[in-house]
Amino acid sequence: SPTVSVPAKFAAGGVRVALVRQLSSGDYFEQWLAGAQAEAQALKITLEVSSGDGNNDKQALNLEQAVQQKADAIIVDHGFADTVQPAIKKAADAGVPLVAFDVDPGTPKAVALTQDDHKIAELALGALKADTGGTGDVLYVYVSGFAPLDRRNEVWTQFKKDNPGIKEVAQIGVVNNSTASAVADQAKAALQANPDVKAIFAPYDEFAKGAAIAVKELGLQDKIKIYGADISTADIGVITEPNSPWVATATTDPSNVGRIAVRAAALLVAGEQVDPELKIPPALVTQKQLRDGGIANIEQLTGAVPELTTPDVARVPWAAS
Ligand code: SR1
Secondary structure (H helix, E strand, O other): OOOOOOOHHHHOOOEEEEEEEOOOOOHHHHHHHHHHHHHHHHOOEEEEEEEOOOOHHHHHHHHHHHHHOOOOEEEEEOOOHHHHHHHHHHHHHOOOOEEEEOOOOOOOOOEEEEEOHHHHHHHHHHHHHHHHOOOEEEEEEOOOOOHHHHHHHHHHHHHHHHOOOEEEEEEEOOOOOOHHHHHHHHHHHHHHHOOOEEEEEEOOHHHHHHHHHHHHHOOOOOOOEEEEEOOOHHHHHHHHOOOOOEEEEEEOOHHHHHHHHHHHHHHHHOOOOOOOEEEEOOEEEEHHHHHHOOOOOHHHHHHHOHHHOOOOOOOOOOOOO
16 A cells, blocks of 8 residues: 655656657557556556657657647657657756666666676577577667667677587667567568578567567478577567477566556656666576467566566556555
8 A cells, every 4th residue: 555645746747757769669668658648547647659660860850849838747768868858858957857778878867777788699699599408590679879789789799709619690679660570570581591490589579479470481480499588478479389480589568567657757856766777687488488388478476477577667656455
């Protein structure tokens, strides 16, 4: 039960938080938003959502607008440092509370929220290594510039050094409004050019979905396994379908992370202390675990893996638990 009374501004429903997104399409971003909206509703916050739809200049403009419209707090969700940092600086200098998710805010005044991306890559690559014995041709899916993907790439770079039997034969990747189908096209070409590939490291669920489409269309399910990141109910369907090549994914619960972003913003608005860096731990979810457990959706997954729910991170003391 709540330990402090609801601050007056929240009780009156007068708190506006701007959520300024770089991307909004795809399972990950939809679930994250659903979590953020649910938490905002629970805390009586009006969440004003904008998306750059992959256009970084549009995201920067949306951010400027949120500052001009005097949002009580701003959550910046993804983005490239060079386009969002100038507006983040203005907001921070104006004393606007800020939460930056998956983007380097360039200022310690903003709370930096991340998933533990190094751990995400380590977990997925641990599964890849266990299955391949640490040798063989691997196809890698990556696009630089996205902070979480760059951090996962640091682990992949080190992994290749530590496992000289692993050979990256090709790197592909695209992020747009139809990432999975674009990656599927690229993966098909790369797999046709590299017939000895036995694993694909695809650390974003749209990448893994695209890779799975390519492997299935080429009929290579018995030869190639996919190691991904993220999860959704749709992803669970892809992973558990008969003969699926996607065998493991390292993930948080995306909606839980969206909830945390809103809780952190609420605490800042109320003048409460928030850790300057919030890093959400992931778990490894395997095809075998999902199939053996009869897990068909996110609710069942979070029931089976309770550590994916982190109610104590940025806990709001006046909220009912
Ligand atoms: C394009 S960046 C995609 C990643 O952002 C979030 O961190 C998700 O985990 C996703 O993999």
